[in-house]
Amino acid sequence: MKGPHVRQIQNYACHCLGLKSYFQRPGDGRARPRIPARDLVWAVVIGHALRVVSFLRLEWLAHSPVRAELGMKSQFGDDALAYCSERMDPELTRLALASVLHQAKRNKAFENSRFIGLALDGTGAGCTHKEPCRLCGPVKDPKGAVHGWLHHFVLISVVGVGLTLPIDVEPYGPGDSEYAAAQRLLRRAVGHLGARFADYVVGDGEYATAPFLHTSGEVGLPVVARLKENLPLLAAAVRARFDGQPPRAVFQEGDDRVEVWDYDHFDPWETLNWSEVRVLRYRQHKRDGTIIQAEWLTDFSLAKLGSLSFYRMAKSRWEIENQGFNDGKNRYGMEHICHHEPNSILIVWLLILLALVIERLYRQRYLHRGDHGIRSAMNLSDYLWLSLGTCNRPDTS
Numbered sequence: 001m002k003g004p005h006v007r008q009i010q011n012y013a014c015h016c017l018g019l020k021s022y023f024q025r026p027g028d029g030r031a032r033p034r035i036p037a038r039d040l041v042w043a044v045v046i047g048h049a050l051r052v053v054s055f056l057r058l059e060w061l062a063h064s065p066v067r068a069e070l071g072m073k074s075q076f077g078d079d080a081l082a083y084c085s086e087r088m089d090p091e092l093t094r095l096a097l098a099s100v101l102h103q104a105k106r107n108k109a110f111e112n113s114r115f116i117g118l119a120l121d122g123t124g125a126g127c128t129h130k131e132p133c134r135l136c137g138p139v140k141d142p143k144g145a146v147h148g149w150l151h152h153f154v155l156i157s158v159v160g161v162g163l164t165l166p167i168d169v170e171p172y173g174p175g176d177s178e179y180a181a182a183q184r185l186l187r188r189a190v191g192h193l194g195a196r197f198a199d200y201v202v203g204d205g206e207y208a209t210a211p212f213l214h215t216s217g218e219v220g221l222p223v224v225a226r227l228k229e230n231l232p233l234l235a236a237a238v239r240a241r242f243d244g245q246p247p248r249a250v251f252q253e254g255d256d257r258v259e260v261w262d263y264d265h266f267d268p269w270e271t272l273n274w275s276e277v278r279v280l281r282y283r284q285h286k287r288d289g290t291i292i293q294a295e296w297l298t299d300f301s302l303a304k305l306g307s308l309s310f311y312r313m314a315k316s317r318w319e320i321e322n323q324g325f326n327d328g329k330n331r332y333g334m335e336h337i338c339h340h341e342p343n344s345i346l347i348v349w350l351l352i353l354l355a356l357v358i359e360r361l362y363r364q365r366y367l368h369r370g371d372h373g374i375r376s377a378m379n380l381s382d383y384l385w386l387s388l389g390t391c392n393r394p395d396t397s
């Protein structure tokens, strides 16, 4: 067998990433399981890597002649996937994701990066018009009329290391908030990863509020957050200091010229327990003439973090948008609700994260050894489909 193959990915996941015992015992909560949870969980993971995102189509795969080549031993129906995912304990999949991240760090998957970031952001997925579940939030028009339901969650992901690796999700339904969910998620992820795994937390403007910044401090991580007009006093102080002044430094970053203003003695706002606030303003000049300007705050000292590194941390926040939500929804089926039940929705989201992490590490770190170029995710998926059904043929080359 030459080239990438589903069974090679399964071996890589079990042995190089240390997931063998997780797949054997993924937290099955069924009283008398007839079909091993191992097959069901692996089917959801490899199915999403192959862009098969519904339980019905996974049933079709499980009954296909290539079932064994997909790494599944038993046949099953979509009802078994629904029944099992309703009863699985999400904690074991969360721990498995954290252990893969640790293994990746040990395997030097992040070796060219000085700082490891954790980005958080919220989104909605899985729009439905059916009877709402506990996690369904109403989609309202400007007049307040309800037009369907959406499932909201916060995602946390490793960023700033050359490949974006999601770690965990926290759903939030009506009566809860993105903000509260993000704090629960950050505490749990850092609890699973350990306080020394990452170097910073990054988030958009809605995370630049005292309780979230304090939570980040409590888990031992400096934070980089976007400064917007929701902090009017600080925003005004920043304008008073930076406007009309020459930049503190100018960098060439790729094709872009970046001017920065950086000052670390701004007063904290009333509820923030920091002694002072550092703010970076950057003005990014793109080659096509576009100029992007933004301000970010942090509790990193100037001695620990230079302006260029601060700029890169701020920019790493976009990874969760592009490689997290956009890829997750457009390529990995995160928009699709396989089975409309809260625990099942959560389990499938977590298994999509696991599929993403395995696929990215396999494609960008394992296959990308020596002089091989990096395959795109779509190219790998196409190749895996073509290689199914051909692996037992004799190699006549």
Ligand SMILES: [Zn+2]
Residues within 6 Å of the ligand: 132, 133, 134, 135, 136, 149, 151, 340
């Ligand atoms: Zn729902």
